[in-house]
Amino acid sequence: MVDTVCSGSLLSRTGRKYRETMNGLWRHSLACAHAAEHLMGERSGEEDPYTLGLLHDIGKLALLQIVAALEAKGRFDGGLDRSHLNATLIAHHGEFGAALLEKWGFSETFQRVARAHHDPQALDPPCPEAFWIRLADLVAKEGGYGADVVEIETAADSLAARHLEIDPARVEAAVARVVAVMEGTGEALS
Numbered sequence: 001m002v003d004t005v006c007s008g009s010l011l012s013r014t015g016r017k018y019r020e021t022m023n024g025l026w027r028h029s030l031a032c033a034h035a036a037e038h039l040m041g042e043r044s045g046e047e048d049p050y051t052l053g054l055l056h057d058i059g060k061l062a063l064l065q066i067v068a069a070l071e072a073k074g075r076f077d078g079g080l081d082r083s084h085l086n087a088t089l090i091a092h093h094g095e096f097g098a099a100l101l102e103k104w105g106f107s108e109t110f111q112r113v114a115r116a117h118h119d120p121q122a123l124d125p126p127c128p129e130a131f132w133i134r135l136a137d138l139v140a141k142e143g144g145y146g147a148d149v150v151e152i153e154t155a156a157d158s159l160a161a162r163h164l165e166i167d168p169a170r171v172e173a174a175v176a177r178v179v180a181v182m183e184g185t186g187e188a189l190s
């Protein structure tokens, strides 16, 4: 499946049915990229925060493209149920994204962030970037760029914020920054 996506034969198909979902996912990814840049800006990591944020959910985007393409070919007998589709994307996007990023030659850090950005504490050895992107992901959602996912923790009180020792005022500033930047770039994806 990863090979098929890499060949471009599925990524080139965009169904009208999923266009808004796809745009929502890109908006979320963009908001996460801005949040990551804002939050991680002062630290000296090897990887670019913006790109880490932009690609953290690439598995979801690719899986959705695949579903749209297969549906257009007449698979799934009338289309997939939306809640089933969302559950599938949530369950598999981490591993799928990591495999895709490996295939594209991205570093181990990119792969680990994609794999565990919803559960960074599960990584051994620890990956600080996964905690940062988890926080950036929550900040993007609180800014209104949520890709329709309900979270059980707030950004300010999240495990990631506590692990990174980020105070609530800094989280609030990051949300405001993301909203301001996204409102300035909103036209690009509308």
Ligand SMILES: [Fe+2]
Pocket (backbone or CB within 6 Å): 056, 057, 093, 117, 118
């Ligand atoms: Fe995700």
Ligand SMILES: [Fe+2]
Pocket (backbone or CB within 6 Å): 028, 032, 056, 057, 137
């Ligand atoms: Fe996300």
